[in-house]
Amino acid sequence: xxxxxxxxxxxxxxxxxxxxxxxxxxxxxxxxxxxxxxxxxxxxxxxxxxxxxxxxxxxxxxxxxxxxxxxxxxxxxxxxxxxxxxxxxxxxxxxxxxxxxxxxxxxxxxxxxxxxxxxxxxxxxxxxxxxxxxxxxxxxxxxxxxxxxxxxxxxxxxxxxxxxxxxxxxxxxxxxxxxxxxxxxxxxxxxxxxxxxxxxxxxxxxxxxxxxxxxxxxxxxxxxxxxxxxxxxxxxxxxxxxxxxxxxxxxxxxxxxxxxxxxxxxxxxxxxxxxxxxxxxxxxxxxxxxxxxxxxxxxxxxxxxxxxxxxxxxxxxxxxxxxxxxxxxxxxxxxxxxxxxxxxxxxxxxxxxxxxxxxxxxxxxxxxxxxxx
Numbered sequence: 001x002x003x004x005x006x007x008x009x010x011x012x013x014x015x016x017x018x019x020x021x022x023x024x025x026x027x028x029x030x031x032x033x034x035x036x037x038x039x040x041x042x043x044x045x046x047x048x049x050x051x052x053x054x055x056x057x058x059x060x061x062x063x064x065x066x067x068x069x070x071x072x073x074x075x076x077x078x079x080x081x082x083x084x085x086x087x088x089x090x091x092x093x094x095x096x097x098x099x100x101x102x103x104x105x106x107x108x109x110x111x112x113x114x115x116x117x118x119x120x121x122x123x124x125x126x127x128x129x130x131x132x133x134x135x136x137x138x139x140x141x142x143x144x145x146x147x148x149x150x151x152x153x154x155x156x157x158x159x160x161x162x163x164x165x166x167x168x169x170x171x172x173x174x175x176x177x178x179x180x181x182x183x184x185x186x187x188x189x190x191x192x193x194x195x196x197x198x199x200x201x202x203x204x205x206x207x208x209x210x211x212x213x214x215x216x217x218x219x220x221x222x223x224x225x226x227x228x229x230x231x232x233x234x235x236x237x238x239x240x241x242x243x244x245x246x247x248x249x250x251x252x253x254x255x256x257x258x259x260x261x262x263x264x265x266x267x268x269x270x271x272x273x274x275x276x277x278x279x280x281x282x283x284x285x286x287x288x289x290x291x292x293x294x295x296x297x298x299x300x301x302x303x304x305x306x307x308x309x310x311x312x313x314x315x316x317x318x319x320x321x322x323x324x325x326x327x328x329x330x331x332x333x334x335x336x337x338x339x340x341x342x343x344x345x346x347x348x349x350x351x352x353x354x355x356x357x358x359x360x361x362x363x364x365x366x367x368x369x370x371x372x373x
Contacts, residue, residue: 039075114192122149122288122319129179140342152320154330157339209287213294215278217266223258229285245280245310
């Protein structure tokens with residue numbers, strides 16, 4: 001494996017860190033003694049010349065004592081400054097890094113007069129959309145798609161075809177360079193981010209829920225992680241969401257049920273269990289639009305079947321945008337959109353696309369052969 005390679009990398013970083021610390025230590029080992037020596041030399045010179053002044057009657061003993069006290073008081077702030085120099089240098093490096101983060105430009109900005117949507121129907125429409133990342137090479141081109149309320153749409157295609165990018169634009173994590181995205185006739189850029197992703201404080205539901213491929217779970221109990229979708233949820237609401245997500249049974253198998261600690265990032269749960277917790281969280285959030293980003297791509301067949309049952313509950317009465325590599329999981333959606341190199345090459349239902357014998361049929365056949373079915 002690459003164990004030795006990683007050991008060498010770590011050793012190199014450690015050596016660089018050690019050398020930089022040795023440089024700093026050498027500097028302070030010279031600087032500090034010099035300052036202390038100068039301070040003591042000042043005391044010595046004051047004492048010598050002051051004693052001479054007393055001997056020739058230019059100074060009294062009291063004046064000499066006062067002069068030595070003044071010199072000592074003067075040395076104290078110099079010694080303090082000596083310690084502050086090191087703190088200032090360290091703080092300067094930290095401050096530079098902090099300001100680099102604070103100065104980072106936000107890619108998605110909210111308009112001053114952005115509107116708040118308290119409720120939506122769920123019509124999501126992409127018009128002549130184009131998008132490119134920082135290298136200015138378009139990853140989405142001439143993208144047109146009208147998703148009606150309550151409709152389930154799947155995006156499929158090869159890796160790098162732009163599926164996840166479309167989903168991120170739909171949730172307005174990015175803004176397209178050309179074209180626009182409409183939600184119930186409103187341009188996403190005209191809608192406040194809090195209204196779009198989180199909903200208003202007095203709203204009964206939030207507008208967009210996302211189930212990512214890599215589920216983000218926090219250290220805490222099962223209940224706390226599900227309730228993250230709705231912080232004021234009751235125990236009855238949490239349990240109902242878990243049952244709808246096929247998570248209740250395995251949760252109750254834990255010694256403490258919903259109060260069981262799942263560990264950092266849910267390390268005590270399997271992949272399928274983590275995904276069902278994520279789906280329960282979204283069900284509790286009760287959004288009108290749901291985005292699933294390859295939610296079953298890394299699961300075994302049994303877990304996938306349970307997730308599929310949970311997803312059916314999630315789709316009921318909601319507009320759904322699904323990204324999937326396993327084409328067997330999207331056979332029942334209302335519309336399948338096939339992407340290649342950022343452009344739509346095919347649209348239709350599973351049956352229609354198989355009959356056409358195009359790109360979708362080719363991808364489906366590849367997976368069919370790989371699975372050995």
